[in-house]
Amino acid sequence: MNAENTTPTIAIVGAGVIGLSWARLADAHGWTVAITDPRPDLAEIVAAAFPDSATVRAAADLADAVSDADLVQENGPERLPMKQQLFADIGAAARGDAVLATSSSSITASEIAVDLDADVAARVLVGHPFNPPELMPLVEVLPGTRTASTTTDGAVALYRALDREPVVIGTELPGFVANRLQAAISREARYLVQTGVVSPADLDTILRNSLGLRWATIGLFEGNVLGGGPGGIRHLLAGVGAQTGGIEPGVPATDPDAMERLVDAVEATYGTGEEVYAELAARRDRRTRAVLAALADTDGESTTR
Ligand SMILES: NC(=O)c1ccc[n+]([C@@H]2O[C@H](COP(=O)([O-])OP(=O)(O)OC[C@H]3O[C@@H](n4cnc5c(N)ncnc54)[C@H](O)[C@@H]3O)[C@@H](O)[C@H]2O)c1
Numbered sequence: 001m002n003a004e005n006t007t008p009t010i011a012i013v014g015a016g017v018i019g020l021s022w023a024r025l026a027d028a029h030g031w032t033v034a035i036t037d038p039r040p041d042l043a044e045i046v047a048a049a050f051p052d053s054a055t056v057r058a059a060a061d062l063a064d065a066v067s068d069a070d071l072v073q074e075n076g077p078e079r080l081p082m083k084q085q086l087f088a089d090i091g092a093a094a095r096g097d098a099v100l101a102t103s104s105s106s107i108t109a110s111e112i113a114v115d116l117d118a119d120v121a122a123r124v125l126v127g128h129p130f131n132p133p134e135l136m137p138l139v140e141v142l143p144g145t146r147t148a149s150t151t152t153d154g155a156v157a158l159y160r161a162l163d164r165e166p167v168v169i170g171t172e173l174p175g176f177v178a179n180r181l182q183a184a185i186s187r188e189a190r191y192l193v194q195t196g197v198v199s200p201a202d203l204d205t206i207l208r209n210s211l212g213l214r215w216a217t218i219g220l221f222e223g224n225v226l227g228g229g230p231g232g233i234r235h236l237l238a239g240v241g242a243q244t245g246g247i248e249p250g251v252p253a254t255d256p257d258a259m260e261r262l263v264d265a266v267e268a269t270y271g272t273g274e275e276v277y278a279e280l281a282a283r284r285d286r287r288t289r290a291v292l293a294a295l296a297d298t299d300g301e302s303t304t305r
Helices: 017-028 042-049 062-066 080-093 149-161 178-194 200-217 220-227 229-238 240-244 256-270 274-302
Strands: 009-013 032-036 056-058 071-074 099-102 124-129 138-143 165-168
Touching: 009 017, 009 062, 017 032, 017 042, 017 124, 032 042, 032 062, 042 056, 062 080, 071 080, 080 099, 099 149, 124 149, 138 149, 149 165, 178 200, 178 256, 200 220, 200 256, 200 274, 220 229, 229 240
Parallel strands: 009 032, 009 071, 032 056, 071 099, 099 124, 138 165
Antiparallel strands: 124 138
């Protein structure tokens, strides 16, 4: 943080879905925000997204955006050569004590930093949010093999200052943790729809009214403890668990025709296009805020812990 500033400065690199959401989160926390993106309509996008903010600006270029940042949050396209080049450029222009984070869902800090100078590589890590980061508290923090522990500590502190819930993951495995869990459930969901057991709409109804609601309040293992009654997880595994433990996971068809039919069925359920996206996103955000507010109301500060 700059000595003269009382709140941090964030550079948002890439003003797409994730970058603009990080920008809204930082703006809501009173941070100074500089946004960079090569798209020619960047100034219009920033003006439209932040009509009343004196502390959010469209930067002239990448160097201008990152030069004063405490946290650089990169949200460019998910392509390794592009991120490698971006971080070389970011490293050349950013302050020596800035945390250099990528929102990447799949590319690791070790891959990005492979050709970077040691002092830059030491400050690169993954800070992977769940969409949209302005509402979803989780940030998976994955340091690479060359990341300094002070960088990881600094990133955790900065994300906490944004009221996020950072979790440091020590192993750089594909999909990290949250998306691996999502992939496991998605596999079974696709199998159940493809084999005609449920429609896409019914599958979503089942999820929202059971696991979704459960997992908004307590975690999976905490749920196991409660599922076993006073005997806890041991009782659960010996009782109901002994019966359900033998469920064979389904294998969804992944050939192009089967995937096309699945996509058609989901599109027929929810629709497609700009208007549908805006409506569904607004509904998602309203409902997510309602759940978060209800949890904060009932639990106070420790809701997401
Ligand atoms: N969409 C999600 O659900 C989600 C969730 C978590 C993480 N992520 C990660 O966030 C990152 C961004 O994803 P997104 O969904 O916001 O993509 P997006 O396509 O909405 O936005 C990408 C933006 O990057 C810009 N860009 C292109 N080249 C650039 C450059 N050289 N410098 C700066 N910006 C550049 C594009 O103009 C575009 O505005 C990806 O790494 C992705 O893996 C996405």
